[in-house]
Amino acid sequence: MVAVAAPGQPPRLLQHKKALVLGGIVLAWVVLWVALRNVGTLPLGASELTPLHRWINDVNDAVGASRNSSPVFLYFFNEIRLVIDEFVTFVQALIAQPSFGRPVPVVGWLGVVAIAGFVSLAAAGWRIALLAVAGFVFLGLQGLWQESMDTLSLTLSAVVISLLFGIPLGIWAGLSDRAHRVTTPVLDFMQTMPTFVYLAPLTLFFLIGPASATIATLIYAAPPAIRLTAHAIRSVPRTTVEASESLGATRKQTLVKVLLPSARKTIVLGVNQTIMAALSMVTIAALIDAPGLGKTVVKALQTLDVGTAFNAGLAIVVLAIVLDRVTTAATERRGLPRWALFGGLGVTGVCVYLSHTYLWAAEFRTDVEIGSSITRGATAVTEWAQDSLPVLTYGFKDFVTFALINPLQALLAESPWFLVALVVVALSFLVGGLRPAIVSAVCLGLLVATGLWQDAMITLASTLVATIMVMVLGVVVGVWTGRSRRADRVVRPVLDAAQVMPAFVYLVPFLALFSASRFTAIIAAVVFAAPVAIKIIADGVRAVSPAAVEASTALGSSSWQTIAKVQLPMARGALTLAANQGLVYVLSMVVVGGLVGAGALGYDVVAGFSQGQLYGKGLAAGVAIVVLGVMLDRLTRAAARRWTN
Amino acid sequence: MDPVISVRDLWKVFGPKASQVVGSDELRALSRSELMDRTGSVAAVRGVDFEVAPGEMFVVMGLSGSGKSTLVRCLTRLVEPTAGAITFEGENILKVDAKRLRELRRNKFSMVFQHFGLLPHRTVADNVGYGLEIRGVPRAKRGERSREVIDLVGLTGYEKSYPDQLSGGMQQRVGLARALAGDPDVLFFDEPFSALDPLIRRDMQSEVIRLHREVGKTMVFITHDLSEALKLGDRILIMRDGKVVQIGTGDELVGAPADDYVRDFVRDVPRPDVLTLKWIMRPPRPGDDLDGPELAPETVVREAVRGVLGTGKPVKVVRDGELLGVVADEEILGVVAGEA
Numbered sequence: 001m002v003a004v005a006a007p008g009q010p011p012r013l014l015q016h017k018k019a020l021v022l023g024g025i026v027l028a029w030v031v032l033w034v035a036l037r038n039v040g041t042l043p044l045g046a047s048e049l050t051p052l053h054r055w056i057n058d059v060n061d062a063v064g065a066s067r068n069s070s071p072v073f074l075y076f077f078n079e080i081r082l083v084i085d086e087f088v089t090f091v092q093a094l095i096a097q098p099s100f101g102r103p104v105p106v107v108g109w110l111g112v113v114a115i116a117g118f119v120s121l122a123a124a125g126w127r128i129a130l131l132a133v134a135g136f137v138f139l140g141l142q143g144l145w146q147e148s149m150d151t152l153s154l155t156l157s158a159v160v161i162s163l164l165f166g167i168p169l170g171i172w173a174g175l176s177d178r179a180h181r182v183t184t185p186v187l188d189f190m191q192t193m194p195t196f197v198y199l200a201p202l203t204l205f206f207l208i209g210p211a212s213a214t215i216a217t218l219i220y221a222a223p224p225a226i227r228l229t230a231h232a233i234r235s236v237p238r239t240t241v242e243a244s245e246s247l248g249a250t251r252k253q254t255l256v257k258v259l260l261p262s263a264r265k266t267i268v269l270g271v272n273q274t275i276m277a278a279l280s281m282v283t284i285a286a287l288i289d290a291p292g293l294g295k296t297v298v299k300a301l302q303t304l305d306v307g308t309a310f311n312a313g314l315a316i317v318v319l320a321i322v323l324d325r326v327t328t329a330a331t332e333r334r335g336l337p338r339w340a341l342f343g344g345l346g347v348t349g350v351c352v353y354l355s356h357t358y359l360w361a362a363e364f365r366t367d368v369e370i371g372s373s374i375t376r377g378a379t380a381v382t383e384w385a386q387d388s389l390p391v392l393t394y395g396f397k398d399f400v401t402f403a404l405i406n407p408l409q410a411l412l413a414e415s416p417w418f419l420v421a422l423v424v425v426a427l428s429f430l431v432g433g434l435r436p437a438i439v440s441a442v443c444l445g446l447l448v449a450t451g452l453w454q455d456a457m458i459t460l461a462s463t464l465v466a467t468i469m470v471m472v473l474g475v476v477v478g479v480w481t482g483r484s485r486r487a488d489r490v491v492r493p494v495l496d497a498a499q500v501m502p503a504f505v506y507l508v509p510f511l512a513l514f515s516a517s518r519f520t521a522i523i524a525a526v527v528f529a530a531p532v533a534i535k536i537i538a539d540g541v542r543a544v545s546p547a548a549v550e551a552s553t554a555l556g557s558s559s560w561q562t563i564a565k566v567q568l569p570m571a572r573g574a575l576t577l578a579a580n581q582g583l584v585y586v587l588s589m590v591v592v593g594g595l596v597g598a599g600a601l602g603y604d605v606v607a608g609f610s611q612g613q614l615y616g617k618g619l620a621a622g623v624a625i626v627v628l629g630v631m632l633d634r635l636t637r638a639a640a641r642r643w644t645n
Numbered sequence: 646m647d648p649v650i651s652v653r654d655l656w657k658v659f660g661p662k663a664s665q666v667v668g669s670d671e672l673r674a675l676s677r678s679e680l681m682d683r684t685g686s687v688a689a690v691r692g693v694d695f696e697v698a699p700g701e702m703f704v705v706m707g708l709s710g711s712g713k714s715t716l717v718r719c720l721t722r723l724v725e726p727t728a729g730a731i732t733f734e735g736e737n738i739l740k741v742d743a744k745r746l747r748e749l750r751r752n753k754f755s756m757v758f759q760h761f762g763l764l765p766h767r768t769v770a771d772n773v774g775y776g777l778e779i780r781g782v783p784r785a786k787r788g789e790r791s792r793e794v795i796d797l798v799g800l801t802g803y804e805k806s807y808p809d810q811l812s813g814g815m816q817q818r819v820g821l822a823r824a825l826a827g828d829p830d831v832l833f834f835d836e837p838f839s840a841l842d843p844l845i846r847r848d849m850q851s852e853v854i855r856l857h858r859e860v861g862k863t864m865v866f867i868t869h870d871l872s873e874a875l876k877l878g879d880r881i882l883i884m885r886d887g888k889v890v891q892i893g894t895g896d897e898l899v900g901a902p903a904d905d906y907v908r909d910f911v912r913d914v915p916r917p918d919v920l921t922l923k924w925i926m927r928p929p930r931p932g933d934d935l936d937g938p939e940l941a942p943e944t945v946v947r948e949a950v951r952g953v954l955g956t957g958k959p960v961k962v963v964r965d966g967e968l969l970g971v972v973a974d975e976e977i978l979g980v981v982a983g984e985a
Binding site for chain 2: 240253
């Protein structure tokens with residue numbers, strides 16, 4: 001017995017000691033906070049600038065001045081911009097904007113609805129085709145036809161370009177280990193970087209407008225296609241490839257006849273994710289003047305017009321559902337009878353012709369317009385909620401604000417910067433070791449250098465609160481769905497739907513319930529990040545060996561004991577991954593939160609888009625968000641490594 | 646008769662210093678685990694020699710990790726050997742270029758895999774015709790040949806099915822048909838029946854024996870199952886840690902195991918089914934009644950039991966009229982009781 005227990009003791013003692021040291025550090029922090037409160041907090045007023053910000057402004061001006069003279073612009077950036085602009089404009093001319101001297105697009109609403117229906121029919125079957133037709137007609141009824149088509153044009157343009165590059169790259173990364181090694185970290189970086197951060201630098205090179213929006217969308221939307229294509233090719237069973245080789249197939253034959261057909265389903269899934277990511281980003285790109293539904297939402301959010309925001313948000317949701325259903329269903333191969341194919345083609349052709357020729361089929365005009373009713377209804381509900389639910393909503397809001405956000409924010413933002421830095425580095429060392437400590441120190445140094453220390457601390461506080469809430473939700477719902485098949489069947493579609501929705505859409509209902517505040521932004525971030533965390537934890541709980549659970553039950557454990565002593569400890573890899581991903585997702589919502597009163601870094605970025613003299617500050621705030629993200633990501637990963645080993 | 650396949654001093658080392666290992670006599674002599682510690686390389690196949698005669702069913706047997714799957718992949722260069730020579734119909738296939746290798750794979754040998762390796766998006770007929778398709782055989786001819794081999798493996802009626810609609814045994818029949826479709830000289834089997842249920846496995850073994858008899862092709866068969874090896878193999882190569890332990894017919898392995906490893910292996914084999922009379926006969930002694938029945942030395946003990954015990958006289962073991970020895974009650978009983 002002694003021999004068995006002995007090796008187990010030192011680590012436990014160590015853990016115990018570590019917890020004591022951790023507690024000591026936090027205690028010392030609080031004591032020093034009381035003593036040194038509001039000393040050296042490095043605040044910066046809303047319109048104040050540091051030399052760095054002014055310097056970035058100067059760079060921006062200089063770049064703007066050389067846009068039509070510097071060869072780098074003339075022969076590189078401007079060329080790219082022109083090509084992409086041309087392409088987007090062309091797609092818009094087809095379905096969205098009056099073009100070629102006509103008062104209406106080339107193909108009017110009837111044609112677009114018919115094409116959408118036919119494509120859905122061919123790719124996804126009758127039911128989905130009906131859904132697509134109904135969805136598109138609904139967009140028209142909402143009075144948002146042109147905005148929807150602008151969004152669709154931009155999305156499709158970005159998707160086409162993404163796939164043009166993404167699929168070949170993915171195939172390459174699937175075939176070559178070296179390419180895989182090179183692309184993986186690049187894709188990781190592209191995907192973990194909060195979406196807004198590259199909007200500002202892109203506008204520097206490509207101006208605001210569709211080109212920048214499309215490129216930003218590309219950056220965000222191409223990785224899933226590349227990744228899933230590579231993954232699909234890599235996961236074709238080794239034996240299948242060997243069998244083909246053993247029969248004397250050339251590399252090309254194996255690729256075309258074995259790898260690509262076997263990988264088809266997963267590649268289509270990648271296309272699905274690319275489309276959804278593109279739609280999400282296109283709406284966000286409204287911040288840099290991308291046309292479409294996103295712009296309607298942003299404008300409405302800025303004037304706190306919940307009704308209009310809701311109507312446009314609903315249109316985004318409808319578009320998202322249609323695109324998602326069609327591409328998801330397309331992963332299953334189905335044969336369509338020839339008569340249906342040709343019949344559909346004929347009907348579509350007639351509709352396109354009609355919509356090209358007659359105004360009634362081109363312009364969506366209707367007497368049963370329902371958009372304004374939706375707007376009025378949403379406004380009424382908002383007013384009702386704000387008038388009659390304050391006990392509930394504001395009670396919850398106040399509780400979280402006073403019990404969690406305020407204390408944490410006070411501690412982080414009202415401590416001297418060197419004290420916070422010291423505490424963070426010490427914690428990093430304790431949790432992860434020397435390397436994370438160094439990374440944290442460098443990141444903290446960069447935060448100071450951006451001149452936005454206090455804003456960064458306020459954002460950090462909100463981020464931590466949101467992440468804690470994400471983890472609570474994640475563990476509760478994740479364990480529930482991980483243990484019960486029935487719960488999983490109910491919850492998973494909801495999570496899938498939530499993940500598909502563009503980030504913007506979350507804001508609207510919460511804005512209605514809680515009005516503009518830090519809390520609203522936090523809740524939106526939680527709702528955005530929770531599905532990922534829940535899924536990861538649920539999968540982790542489900543992956544716990546059934547034998548271990550059975551053994552625990554056989555020993556007479558209660559459900560709680562099984563959860564607490566077997567399932568959660570064995571799923572701790574999933575728990576840390578969920579925390580890590582939760583953080584990353586929450587951070588990526590910081591800027592969206594800035595639109596509804598989150599303040600701090602999010603507000604800085606948003607303000608940077610809209611006001612020229614704040615451009616530098618906004619860019620610096622973007623960098624600060626990335627730095628925060630890198631620091632938290634590295635820290636949670638290091639902690640996860642320590643904890644799971 | 647010239648061997649179809651002749652393998653000389655074949656090595657396959659995985660790891661950073663593969664060629665260095667093969668080049669050094671000192672490193673060659675190390676055991677697998679010592680080599681792993683010294684160089685971080687894994688020697689999967691170590692200095693293997695053997696020959697396969699035309700029309701022979703040659704079985705390579707070993708436990709998992711013995712290197713047998715790597716060995717069979719080396720033979721078709723699905724895994725590139727580190728050193729050695731493999732002569733196939735007089736041609737060293739380690740020296741041929743990619744084009745010639747493809748030709749060989751297309752026309753001369755084909756392989757059946759443990760996990761079938763079927764293409765899930767193709768029907769049975771298209772799976773079977775895949776090898777012909779990549780050779781550029783026209784569709785009509787392909788269909789004809791596919792039907793022939795599908796018929797040969799007993800899958801007629803399933804041409805239009807997809808692999809996931811078939812049972813494991815039927816899927817492996819498709820794999821078998823695909824390998825046969827190109828009319829190769831040699832068939833390689835990499836543990837083809839390990840993933841199947843015992844009953845199905847027995848059927849498939851009989852099927853392979855039948856095919857071997859009908860088409861008369863040279864076959865190299867990998868397995869970890871001794872009874873399968875004994876049932877199918879004309880000769881059996883026993884591998885351990887990448888090395889050849891013994892090559893011989895089933896009764897040689899049981900009657901004269903090369904070392905304790907093989908002896909341990911064959912301990913539970915039902916000896917009367919495998920041992921032949923030549924392993925248990927003794928020289929005639931004075932007083933033996935020598936007018937009993939005559940049997941060949943290759944007769945399996947089980948078949949001789951009735952003859953020996955029934956007549957009450959020793960059986961004479963005779964080849965070409967020459968008396969090699971006799972087998973009496975005590976020898977037979979010794980085998981049946983598991984003592985010999």
